[in-house]
Amino acid sequence: MIIQELLTENIVRDYYTANIKAEVILDTILTPVIGEILTVIGRRNEQINGEMKLLAKEFPVLKSREIEREEKPSFLSYNADYLMCDKDSIYLVELKSRRESYDYAQMKNYLMYCSDEETFADRAGKNFVYLLNHVSKTGYSHKRWKEIWKETSEVKEGLKWLFEIIIRYSEERGRTAYPEIGWEEREHDHADRAVSYLRQSGGVSSKKHLFTAGQILDNMKDKELWEKKIKLLYLMPGTAFQNKIPSDCIVVTFQEIMEQADAVCREMDKPDLIKYWNWVMNILVRCSLC
Numbered sequence: 001m002i003i004q005e006l007l008t009e010n011i012v013r014d015y016y017t018a019n020i021k022a023e024v025i026l027d028t029i030l031t032p033v034i035g036e037i038l039t040v041i042g043r044r045n046e047q048i049n050g051e052m053k054l055l056a057k058e059f060p061v062l063k064s065r066e067i068e069r070e071e072k073p074s075f076l077s078y079n080a081d082y083l084m085c086d087k088d089s090i091y092l093v094e095l096k097s098r099r100e101s102y103d104y105a106q107m108k109n110y111l112m113y114c115s116d117e118e119t120f121a122d123r124a125g126k127n128f129v130y131l132l133n134h135v136s137k138t139g140y141s142h143k144r145w146k147e148i149w150k151e152t153s154e155v156k157e158g159l160k161w162l163f164e165i166i167i168r169y170s171e172e173r174g175r176t177a178y179p180e181i182g183w184e185e186r187e188h189d190h191a192d193r194a195v196s197y198l199r200q201s202g203g204v205s206s207k208k209h210l211f212t213a214g215q216i217l218d219n220m221k222d223k224e225l226w227e228k229k230i231k232l233l234y235l236m237p238g239t240a241f242q243n244k245i246p247s248d249c250i251v252v253t254f255q256e257i258m259e260q261a262d263a264v265c266r267e268m269d270k271p272d273l274i275k276y277w278n279w280v281m282n283i284l285v286r287c288s289l290c
Helices: 003-015 022-045 103-110 121-135 142-151 155-167 191-202 205-218 223-227 254-257 262-266 271-286
Strands: 054-064 077-085 089-095 231-237 250-253
Touching: 003 022, 003 103, 003 271, 022 054, 022 089, 022 250, 022 262, 022 271, 054 089, 054 121, 054 205, 077 103, 089 103, 089 121, 103 155, 103 231, 121 155, 121 223, 121 254, 155 191, 155 205, 191 205, 250 254, 254 271, 262 271
Parallel strands: 089 231, 231 250
Antiparallel strands: 054 077, 077 089
16 A cells, blocks of 8 residues: 555544544645745635745734733733735635534634734734743743833844844843844745754743744745735635634635646646645535535
8 A cells, every 4th residue: 555545544544533633634635735826816816915924823912802911921822823915915714624613702703813904923923022022931021021022113023033032142042132133134045044953952932922023024025925915715615604703704615626626736836736735626516625
């Protein structure tokens, strides 16, 4: 039995096994093609503008809306399965595989970040940098961080600065002065640097948010990413609980994906990726998701 056949059998069995989180399984196999899928679907429903690009996975969206006003913030969050973007917007993408996985509180929290007045930097991006400071143990207290934030006028600069503090300037932790870090722009190496740091330092659990920071930096050539507004998108099977999703959320069903399977395939320019996509579709069918 070849490896794909072995994986297919086990994935399908796990999908129908009680207490196994099906979203984790689907998330893993959809990740390499999620951009192509949503790009094609977006052309059809005109709710997505241009190529959809994956920025990061499991992006933390803090539960507290007014975190800066709290003396002892909890830093509890819901994690969006995918953080993506197109030409105009940032997307919090939630993958749902079963009716039981629908979470109204989670959806309500996401919608608090979706506003025509606020950009990604205004709240979600800023809160992420704030969370990164907390989990990475940089030495800056909640009170001190609010003071530092006034000095770092942009979220983009704050993220760059904190990333460098953690990876290169461990001796700077706890300093009150704004450090001169000598930032040098390099393309697509920040996520790798984060992984290297986590491997060397033994960083686990919440410290892995540093990898998310690296992924975001790799896609941040200018301010455009931070100035985009946030939208919420649900990827789910059929219309089983679609009536629970507000009209201002974008809904993509697995049925739509299968209807556009050939178009998704044409979006892929690598033969190996096309073979992979055919394998994914086979799993979706065998799991009765479409």
